[in-house]
Amino acid sequence: MLIIFYIFAVLSIFGALGVLFLRNPIHCALSLVGTFFCLGAIYVMLNAEFVAVIQVLVYAGAIMVLFLFVLMLLSSKDTDQYANKWPIGKILAGLLSFGIFVQIASLFTAGELQLGPKGAYPLEVVEEVGSIALIGRLLFTDYILSFEIIAVLLLVAVIGAVVIAKRRFE
Amino acid sequence: MIPVEHILLLSAALFTIGVLGVMLRRNVIVIFMSIELMLNAVNLSFVTFSRGMDSMTGVIFIFFIIVVAAAEAVVGLSIILSIFRTRKTLNIDEFNILKW
Numbered sequence: 712m713l714i715i716f717y718i719f720a721v722l723s724i725f726g727a728l729g730v731l732f733l734r735n736p737i738h739c740a741l742s743l744v745g746t747f748f749c750l751g752a753i754y755v756m757l758n759a760e761f762v763a764v765i766q767v768l769v770y771a772g773a774i775m776v777l778f779l780f781v782l783m784l785l786s787s788k789d790t791d792q793y794a795n796k797w798p799i800g801k802i803l804a805g806l807l808s809f810g811i812f813v814q815i816a817s818l819f820t821a822g823e824l825q826l827g828p829k830g831a832y833p834l835e836v837v838e839e840v841g842s843i844a845l846i847g848r849l850l851f852t853d854y855i856l857s858f859e860i861i862a863v864l865l866l867v868a869v870i871g872a873v874v875i876a877k878r879r880f881e
Numbered sequence: 882m883i884p885v886e887h888i889l890l891l892s893a894a895l896f897t898i899g900v901l902g903v904m905l906r907r908n909v910i911v912i913f914m915s916i917e918l919m920l921n922a923v924n925l926s927f928v929t930f931s932r933g934m935d936s937m938t939g940v941i942f943i944f945f946i947i948v949v950a951a952a953e954a955v956v957g958l959s960i961i962l963s964i965f966r967t968r969k970t971l972n973i974d975e976f977n978i979l980k981w
Binding site for chain 2: 712713716720723724727728730731736739740743746747750753754756757758759761762765766769770773774777778781782784785792793794795800801804805807808809811812815816819820824826827828829830831832833834837842845846849850854857861864865867868869871872873875876878
């Protein structure tokens, strides 16, 4: 179990590094799809099957296909124009993100991680009822207001995308 | 059981790579992909904490985060599409029309 997690963790890091270093943006997108699949596998190991399914369907499927469509619509053959021509900036970015990593990592490696009081859904309950049934029940009872608001947000996004993409600028 | 710290470390690494991507890359679509990567790193830590604390709230939050990410991708890509029509490039350094 643990070794499978490490394999997928390393694969997802490699996919993310591919986004960072590959020249062609289409290769970047495909490597990001690989990362999303690995994260989906890790979600399955964490008993979050619903999240794993929407990770693969919505992220690796819908959103990345949208990215690839836009890339094939817009991208040019000449990838050199996107080269970062400021070496000091690269060094600064590296230092800054290393600082961010150390800062985040020190939060939970400095001492024993205190997770707070346990909730009402231990692993046995989740496996008995099923995680998808639990999520559906919670979504339509406790979180019904957020659910309705997020539906309106999605509608606004659809209308906004159509309006922005159709408008002609002079 | 996978140790919580190791998953959080993976999440931190993915988030950092996303930050680096936003700062280093000049192609605006690749920057956008790095933002998606950061969102995914946060999702991973949400699932981890939700499992570690025997709670379902993190998983519900991921549902909302993925919806927001989809909306963001749709609107952002259509903005990029309309910028490309006027500037004929995807280089983020050329998108300086709001800067003075």
